Amino acid sequence: MTIETLARFQFAMTTIFHYFFVPFTIGTTLVVAIMETCYVVTKNDVYKKMTKFWGNILLLSFAVGVVTGIIQEFQFGMNWSDYSRFVGDIFGAPLAIEALLAFFMESTFLGLWMFTWDNKKISKKLHATFIWLVFFGSLMSAMWILTANSFMQHPVGYVIENGRAKMVDFLALITNVQFFYEYGHVITAAITMGGIVVAGLAGFQMLKKDKLSDLAQDIYKKSIRIGLLVTLLGSISVMGVGDLQMKALIEDQPMKFAAMEGDYEDSGSPAAWALISWADEAKHEEVFGIKIPYMLSILSYDKLSGSVDGMNTVNEELIKKYGKRNYYPMVNVLFYSFRIMAAFGTLMFGVSVLGLYLTRKKKPILYNHKWMLWILGLTTFAPFFANTFGWVVTEEGRYPWTVYGLFTIKDSVSPNVSVTSLLISNTVYFLLFSGLAVMMVSLTVRELKKGPENEEQLLQETIAASLDPFDKGAFL
Numbered sequence: 001m002t003i004e005t006l007a008r009f010q011f012a013m014t015t016i017f018h019y020f021f022v023p024f025t026i027g028t029t030l031v032v033a034i035m036e037t038c039y040v041v042t043k044n045d046v047y048k049k050m051t052k053f054w055g056n057i058l059l060l061s062f063a064v065g066v067v068t069g070i071i072q073e074f075q076f077g078m079n080w081s082d083y084s085r086f087v088g089d090i091f092g093a094p095l096a097i098e099a100l101l102a103f104f105m106e107s108t109f110l111g112l113w114m115f116t117w118d119n120k121k122i123s124k125k126l127h128a129t130f131i132w133l134v135f136f137g138s139l140m141s142a143m144w145i146l147t148a149n150s151f152m153q154h155p156v157g158y159v160i161e162n163g164r165a166k167m168v169d170f171l172a173l174i175t176n177v178q179f180f181y182e183y184g185h186v187i188t189a190a191i192t193m194g195g196i197v198v199a200g201l202a203g204f205q206m207l208k209k210d211k212l213s214d215l216a217q218d219i220y221k222k223s224i225r226i227g228l229l230v231t232l233l234g235s236i237s238v239m240g241v242g243d244l245q246m247k248a249l250i251e252d253q254p255m256k257f258a259a260m261e262g263d264y265e266d267s268g269s270p271a272a273w274a275l276i277s278w279a280d281e282a283k284h285e286e287v288f289g290i291k292i293p294y295m296l297s298i299l300s301y302d303k304l305s306g307s308v309d310g311m312n313t314v315n316e317e318l319i320k321k322y323g324k325r326n327y328y329p330m331v332n333v334l335f336y337s338f339r340i341m342a343a344f345g346t347l348m349f350g351v352s353v354l355g356l357y358l359t360r361k362k363k364p365i366l367y368n369h370k371w372m373l374w375i376l377g378l379t380t381f382a383p384f385f386a387n388t389f390g391w392v393v394t395e396e397g398r399y400p401w402t403v404y405g406l407f408t409i410k411d412s413v414s415p416n417v418s419v420t421s422l423l424i425s426n427t428v429y430f431l432l433f434s435g436l437a438v439m440m441v442s443l444t445v446r447e448l449k450k451g452p453e454n455e456e457q458l459l460q461e462t463i464a465a466s467l468d469p470f471d472k473g474a475f476l
Helices: 003-042 045-078 081-115 124-153 170-174 177-206 214-252 254-261 295-301 311-322 331-358 370-396 419-450 452-467
Strands: 158-161 164-167 273-280 285-292 401-403
Touching (some): 003 124, 003 177, 003 214, 003 370, 045 081, 045 419, 045 452, 081 401, 177 331, 177 419, 214 254, 214 295, 214 331, 214 452, 254 311, 273 331
Antiparallel strands (some): 158 164, 273 285
16 A cells, blocks of 8 residues: 555545534534524423433534544644645635634533523523524534635635745635535535434434333424424535536536546537446446436536536546646546435435425324334434545545645655554554444433433533543543
8 A cells, every 4th residue: 555545545534534523513503403492482391301302412423523623633744744834824714713713612602501501690592592603603613614625626815836825815715616515515414414313313212102201202203303304404405505516516627527427428418417337447438337318418507408528538638737647536436426425315305305294293104103213213324424425526526636736635645654654543543433433322322212301410411421531421
């Protein structure tokens, strides 16, 4: 294995694991905020118990997300120092704002929300405001992170001086057209994730409804309804924003778009869309494929005509523009990652529509059929797959660039790392992430087993664990 390959694997492993929890936290915060707002409006204590119960799981996700985020930051100094030097002037401002303002705001109000449940000086409305401010802080945090990432996809507002990118227009950076597509896609996907995770976990709990109290059943039923409604709104939004983002790639990153469609040759007009395809990446040609006529033209241009350049054509254009090198990404990985992402997104949309219909007041039949609850429960895992494969498409499709058109992956690797050090750090990180994953799952299962009736005890144990790192149930 080469240093470049090991460094890329480590960054991918770190980012994928961290990204399990970022959208989870953002989406679950919204669901919890909605639940507490329902409590403030209706004064129904059931919604208060729901808020505290799902809030415990939110706190676990937030804690693990912070830990993995810190580990991810180490990557830039460890394995990608040349890249850090190149983009340091660009990334400095948005990442500093994210850490000093957005994340500080998010964590501060989360602490206030945790510790002021029983404070008589804090009104119900003010307490609910705290969790909404946590959600707003998470949106701001994501905004500044994606501002930096959008520069990597579509660099703007810079000049090159002494071999480094220097920011000359901060406004251009935060109004980058790629940012609006990327931010919209990430946030709507996070909202979808929060909704389906809450609904799915509640669905799993309803499988043992014969052992649940009437209060617990009521809480889980309401959680399913709220979760599915949030999922429906999020999934519709993510499909709309995702469609706009994919169309923008035709001009901004044509190689990524062509690879996602598996097209080495120009499609012609009308363009057919490949349902199944396999490429011989060494020969730069398609081995076989099943295509649907007209569909690619419809998806790309919203009409029955229009062609798309193939990878071979795009490669020649990139050679003329940037010099001779291999601009072909991992075609089969991109092709199927995109379709897996879209398939799981469609699944969540379908489950939310059917779930809301089958839990309507007149005839809530979903709760009486275990196979339906199993489908709902298993859908809990769908957003983790969708988000992961979506990230793979976004980052792998930019090959061979770290900053598109400016800086390559090969030039980004730290000059002082070795294969041995990377093998050791990869092993350590893998074991660490595996341990964190086991801990997160076990603590979540523990919360679910205790049930929402014991939310007061759960909240106190969760807070105590976050403060005492030597407690056997601690997650920090």
